[in-house]
Amino acid sequence: MLFDERQVLWVAAACYLAGLVLGTVSLIREKRHSRVTMFSIIAVGYLLQTLGLVMRGQEVRGCPLGNIFEIVQFASWSTTSLYLLIGATFRLSMLGYLSSSLAAALSLTSLSVPSWDAARNSALSGGNAFVAMHAGLAMFAYGVFALLALTSLLFLLRDHSLQSKRLGGWFTFLPSLVQLDLIGYRLQGVGVGLLSIAMGVGYMYWRLDEATVDRAKLLAVGVLWIAYIISLALRVSGRLVGRRFAWVCLLLYVAALLTLWPIDRSRHPGTEPAASSTQATP
Amino acid sequence: MSEEASNSGAQVFVLGATHHRVPIEVRERLALGKEGAEVLRGELAKVAGLREYVLLSTCNRVEFYGVQEVPGVAEEVLSKFCRRQSFDEQQFRSFAIQLRNRDAIQHLLEVSSGLDSQMLGETEIFGQVKDAYSAAQDKGSTGVVLNRVFQKAFQAAKRVRTETAITIGQVSVANVAVDLAQDIFGSLEETRVLLIGAGEIGEKTAQAFKSRGAFSITVASRRFERAVELAETLGASALPFEQREHRLHEFDAVVCATAAPDTVLSAEAVHHALRKRPARPMLCLDLALPRDIEPGVAKTENVYLYNLDDLAKVAEENRKAREAEVAKARALLGEKAESLWQAVMKRLMPGGDDQGRDT
Numbered sequence: 001m002l003f004d005e006r007q008v009l010w011v012a013a014a015c016y017l018a019g020l021v022l023g024t025v026s027l028i029r030e031k032r033h034s035r036v037t038m039f040s041i042i043a044v045g046y047l048l049q050t051l052g053l054v055m056r057g058q059e060v061r062g063c064p065l066g067n068i069f070e071i072v073q074f075a076s077w078s079t080t081s082l083y084l085l086i087g088a089t090f091r092l093s094m095l096g097y098l099s100s101s102l103a104a105a106l107s108l109t110s111l112s113v114p115s116w117d118a119a120r121n122s123a124l125s126g127g128n129a130f131v132a133m134h135a136g137l138a139m140f141a142y143g144v145f146a147l148l149a150l151t152s153l154l155f156l157l158r159d160h161s162l163q164s165k166r167l168g169g170w171f172t173f174l175p176s177l178v179q180l181d182l183i184g185y186r187l188q189g190v191g192v193g194l195l196s197i198a199m200g201v202g203y204m205y206w207r208l209d210e211a212t213v214d215r216a217k218l219l220a221v222g223v224l225w226i227a228y229i230i231s232l233a234l235r236v237s238g239r240l241v242g243r244r245f246a247w248v249c250l251l252l253y254v255a256a257l258l259t260l261w262p263i264d265r266s267r268h269p270g271t272e273p274a275a276s277s278t279q280a281t282p
Numbered sequence: 283m284s285e286e287a288s289n290s291g292a293q294v295f296v297l298g299a300t301h302h303r304v305p306i307e308v309r310e311r312l313a314l315g316k317e318g319a320e321v322l323r324g325e326l327a328k329v330a331g332l333r334e335y336v337l338l339s340t341c342n343r344v345e346f347y348g349v350q351e352v353p354g355v356a357e358e359v360l361s362k363f364c365r366r367q368s369f370d371e372q373q374f375r376s377f378a379i380q381l382r383n384r385d386a387i388q389h390l391l392e393v394s395s396g397l398d399s400q401m402l403g404e405t406e407i408f409g410q411v412k413d414a415y416s417a418a419q420d421k422g423s424t425g426v427v428l429n430r431v432f433q434k435a436f437q438a439a440k441r442v443r444t445e446t447a448i449t450i451g452q453v454s455v456a457n458v459a460v461d462l463a464q465d466i467f468g469s470l471e472e473t474r475v476l477l478i479g480a481g482e483i484g485e486k487t488a489q490a491f492k493s494r495g496a497f498s499i500t501v502a503s504r505r506f507e508r509a510v511e512l513a514e515t516l517g518a519s520a521l522p523f524e525q526r527e528h529r530l531h532e533f534d535a536v537v538c539a540t541a542a543p544d545t546v547l548s549a550e551a552v553h554h555a556l557r558k559r560p561a562r563p564m565l566c567l568d569l570a571l572p573r574d575i576e577p578g579v580a581k582t583e584n585v586y587l588y589n590l591d592d593l594a595k596v597a598e599e600n601r602k603a604r605e606a607e608v609a610k611a612r613a614l615l616g617e618k619a620e621s622l623w624q625a626v627m628k629r630l631m632p633g634g635d636d637q638g639r640d641t
Contacts, residue, residue: 162465162586168451168599176468177563238560242584 005055006111008048009073013107015045016080019100027097027170038096039087045103046080053077063132065139069110069117071260074136076106078143086147086183094173098150130205137198138221142256144191145228148184149253152246155180159243181242184249185235192228199225220259227252292333292630294427295356296379296386298345301400303377312367312374314339322366323421329362331355334425336418336432338393340410342400345379347390349427349630356380387431387626388619394439396448397611403448403604408439427629431622438618445614446607451600455593456486458600459567460494462593463535466565466586470496476533477501478526478546480512483569484539488516491535500533502526504540527551531558535565538574549578556582567593 019041026033053073056064064070083099110116154174161171199221206213231248234240240248299312314322319337326335326346332355335348346359360378364371381389392398394411415432418424424432443449452458460470467473475496477488480503488499499518502525503509509520521529530536530551540546547566552575556564561584568575568589580587 158465162462165588165592165596167462167465167596168603172450174465176464177466179468181561235561241561242563244583 005052005059006117008055009052009107010111012045012048012052013104013111015041015048016076016100016104016107019045019096020104023094023097023100027173032173033097035096038100039084042080042087042096042100042103043084045100046077046084049073049077049080049107063136065132065135067117067119068260069113071139071263072106072110072116074139075142075146075260076103076110078140079103079106079146081140082143082147082187086187094154094175095147095150098153099147102146102150130201134198134202134205137194137201141191141194141198144187144194145249145253145256148187148191148249151180151184151187152249152253155184155246156243156250159246181245184246188228188232188235188249192225192232195225195228214262214265216265217259217262220262224252224255224259227255293350293353293356293382294348294386294431294626294630295350295383296345296347296381296389297356297360298338298343299374299378300343300345300398302398303379308377309341309344311369312344313341314344314367318366319417322363323423325362325366326359327421327423329355329358332359334428335359335423336414336428338411338414340407343393345393347386347428347431349425383627384619384623387435387623388615390431390435391438391615391619391622392612394435395442395611395615396439397442397608397615401453402601402608403450403453405443405449408436412436427626430629431626434618434622438615441618442611442614446611448604448607448611451603453597453601453604454486455483455569455590455597456490458593458597459487459537459569459588460490462567462586462588462596463491463496463565464494466563467534470494472497473534474532475499475535475537476521476526476530477512477518478523478536478538478574479503479540479542479570480505480508481539481541484537485512485516487537487539487567487569488512488518491537492516492518496535504542527555530555533564534562535567536575537567537569539569540574541570542574543572545574545576547575547579549576549582552579552585553582556584560584569593 019038022033022038022041053064056070060066065074079099080103083095087096155177158174158177158180161167161174231240231252235245319339323337326332331351333349333351335346338345348356348359350356361371364374394408396403396405396407399407452461463470463473470491473496475488475491477484477499480501492499499516500521501509501513501518502521502523504523506520506522513520527547536547538547552566563584563586566575566579566585566587568587571590573589575587579585
């Protein structure tokens with residue numbers, strides 16, 4: 001192969017970074033950037049990241065979720081997947097900028113910390129389709145929550161501009177409050193749905209062998225899952241709306257990112273060198 | 283070459299009166315109705331040496347754009363207009379604008395772009411200039427020079443709109459209010475508006491909501507018959523004044539513009555309404571002085587309260603932002619006027635490309 005998967009992922013991260021730069025320059029100049037250009041940049045980054053993850057998957061012969069590097073890359077990939085779907089459907093201004101910023105931050109950080117990719121645990125799924133599906137769905141749900149956090153951030157900025165009565169400058173680029181609220185509501189529904197299915201699939205497998213379940217990971221993810229369900233229920237009943245809902249979504253995403261560490265640490269048995277550093281791995 | 287064109291006598295000119303130097307009561311006397319314009323066109327058609335002309339008459343300006351073959355024709359146009367309007371010629375000259383050639387072209391470009399408008403950057407003038415040009419074409423009073431100048435003016439106006447921020451941000455209170463509603467609700471297709479008070483500013487704001495596609499408008503006024511009357515004008519419905527607070531939860535945007543000495547919307551009523559529709563925000567616009575809405579309303583979550591001062595401040599910021607773009611727009615138009623004048627000059631010179639009228 002001409003390039004290894006980490007090189008391809010670096011180029012993908014550079015594309016996301018280009019989206020960040022384009023958006024930042026446009027904001028500084030108080031000019032609207034081209035939505036098509038932003039969409040194209042992210043789409044190219046997404047295709048390259050997909051290629052990189054497929055290459056890694058082929059090397060490890062499984063879902064590339066064996067270490068923190070792969071998990072963060074997968075979270076970044078699912079965020080941009082959803083942006084490409086939602087951004088094209090709802091034409092939300094600034095969502096592309098924030099999505100590329102988040103994807104750039106996640107991708108570049110994961111690539112810049114070699115220890116995150118120094119070893120991987122192929123015993124995670126052990127080739128079991130249930131476990132791979134559980135992990136894939138859960139990570140995709142995290143991507144949905146990332147996008148939810150971004151729309152929540154946009155909501156808070158729009159709310160701040162309206163409350164402070166500062167409507168000019170780059171605030172003019174923000175989508176409307178109701179549009180952001182509606183998309184946030186739908187994203188939370190989708191995210192909770194996906195995470196619930198992931199939890200259900202995980203439960204189906206691990207109830208047969210409770211000894212393999214890491215308690216810290218189960219507790220962290222379980223609490224997060226319940227917190228998302230409660231916030232959704234409060235949103236549906238109208239008791240958690242507006243900026244309080246947006247703040248909760250942002251904080252829950254920070255909590256979701258923090259759960260990645262117990263998830264990764266739960267893979268202590270059977271760690272092996274990362275695929276990229278063991279080219280001999282079949 | 284410019285000298286040569288001027289010496290030949292053929293000139294592009296503009297003369298007229300605008301809001302810059304003429305107060306509204308005088309502009310009223312100068313305004314040409316449809317019939318008056320028709321009669322004047324007939325008279326101008328008989329002026330010897332007036333090769334082409336376009337008459338532009340709006341509430342802020344009356345202007346004649348023309349091509350004269352010999353000096354003095356523009357003066358004759360001025361005299362005919364003053365006679366037609368029974369207006370003192372000397373007085374008209376005291377405030378009239380009279381520009382020639384490149385300056386006249388630059389003026390038309392600025393007028394078409396909204397740079398010369400009372401409300402800087404407004405786009406309505408673009409349509410008015412187009413209509414004036416179209417009417418002149420129909421009468422066969424334009425030729426190769428004005429056809430080119432006007433068509434290029436329209437292109438330049440479009441360029442100014444896309445390349446500068448001269449039209450960005452509304453500068454009237456009514457339109458700022460509707461912009462604000464769009465910042466909150468996005469499309470207004472599902473937005474229900476309650477107008478409390480049937481005064482002029484309320485009516486203008488309701489009209490702005492209507493023109494941007496608000497789902498429904500309801501009018502409440504102390505005098506129910508006045509509410510019904512205004513509702514009919516707006517294609518809206520009327521609501522008894524006493525029910526305004528009780529049915530507040532049915533509306534997304536509330537525009538208060540009464541002359542009441544006390545508030546007509548309490549914080550408690552708004553708070554109560556929001557409890558019935560917690561997930562949907564409410565925009566409260568207080569356009570009255572003294573204020574109609576209790577300031578405490580702003581403390582309710584999901585409610586956005588704007589009073590007259592707030593809206594005026596936004597309008598002023600938008601106006602300043604537009605003004606900052608004027609130099610950029612003027613420079614762009616200056617370049618365009620120069621190149622257009624260079625092209626037009628050839629046609630004005632004796633034996634130029636074409637000296638006859640064409641449409």
